[in-house]
Amino acid sequence: MTRAGGLARRASAVEAARRDAPALLVDAGDALFHAAALGDADTGAAAARARLVLSAMGRMGYAALAVGERDLALGPGWLAREAAAAGVPVLSLNLAAPDGTRPFRGTRIVEVGDERVGLLAVAAAGEYPGGLVASDPLAAARDAAEALRASGATVVLALAHLPEAEARALLRGAPGIDAAVLAHDARPLDAAPVGATLVAAAGERGRALGILTLWPATRGAWADAGAPRKAEAELASIRRSLDLARRRHERVTTEEDRRALRELIANQERRAKEAEARTQVRPSGRLYDSRLLPLTAEVGDDAPLLEEQRAVLDRYGPPPVPPDPDTDVK
Incomplete structure (x- = not known):
């Protein structure tokens, strides 16, 4: 390597x-x-x-x-x-x-x-x-x-x-x-x-x-201009995890494993919604990336x-x- x-x-x-x-x-x-x-x-x-x-x-x-x-x-x-x-x-x-x-x-x-x-x-x-x-x-x-x-x-x-x-x-x-x-x-x-x-x-x-x-011309508190891009990358990662968890849920055979995976899927779905919302927020203030x-x-x-x-x-x-x-x- x-x-x-x-x-x-x-x-x-x-x-x-x-x-x-x-x-x-x-x-x-x-x-x-x-x-x-x-x-x-x-x-x-x-x-x-x-x-x-x-x-x-x-x-x-x-x-x-x-x-x-x-x-x-x-x-x-x-x-x-x-x-x-x-x-x-x-x-x-x-x-x-x-x-x-x-x-x-x-x-x-x-x-x-x-x-x-x-x-x-x-x-x-x-x-x-x-x-x-x-x-x-x-x-x-x-x-x-x-x-x-x-x-x-x-x-x-x-x-x-x-x-x-x-x-x-x-x-x-x-x-x-x-x-x-x-x-x-x-x-x-x-x-x-x-x-x-x-x-x-x-x-x-x-x-x-x-x-x-x-961006020196911008003013106010520091705001991350790259936040929407980073939220999109996070959303893509969460969606990959969700897809894997759902496929695993279809294959497991015990109720204990199904319950754990349902909890994981619910948590990841919540995180996906939060990340998707952040992709729509346009930062304002003193911008940096x-x-x-x-x-x-x-x-x-x-x-x-x-x-x-x-x-x-x-x-x-x-x-x-x-x-x-x-x-x-x-």
Whole structure:
């Protein structure tokens, strides 16, 4: 079985997405290394793989990479130097050296279509590789969002490298942020509002491309423009289950099994009616749509990048695999 993911497929998916509408490409961190601390024997191979990732991100036109602890495995100087060489803006508002100097920018404003998107990035408070320390991310994010608005940003997007619970608390305390992309816990999150902020996460390992579409001209509370489409998919799934349950009901021989299946069928019929009703509701408010695009073989590969990817992996091998939050048991 071929795994989903890979830089070449990501590049192909990004190119296709940009044909549909103006796009902003970002990463909320932990993109470069498999661990925050590397063994001496791993350093050369890990650096080569990370340079390939940065080079690919630069060519894809990433607008920002937030700094996570794993991105600092070779130190902040290495990251700043290599990212600059690749043309990848690296952001972190609240990471600082012991002397108070900040190795990375905290914000930037990017033109996307008719919008001026203000980007900010924060990391969870605490100690980081390379002697860096992250201060309170809430105060940094709140002040930065206000400053971005004052500088003309029409949309403010946060890259929050925080555990999900901490990120949600931060966003409730920083109402000037329109949307946030999370990383740290490695789990994908369907886009949904947290207070006034729309929150999403694509998960890690590059298995999928998270696509979040906004309609900046719309106003009001966040509303999922894709809700009718999702209700139609849910309805189709329920109808398949109903068909299976009805056929099973015809074959079972005990009253106990028939009773259980009748209850299941009644429940599924109720769910089908609810889903069908939702297909007719047209969302109103501040509209968004989101989806996770699995980077499977059907996406296709960027041929030149695929060759580079193969060359690096043939020489250095794949990186060790970090724990999978969906399958690994602690």
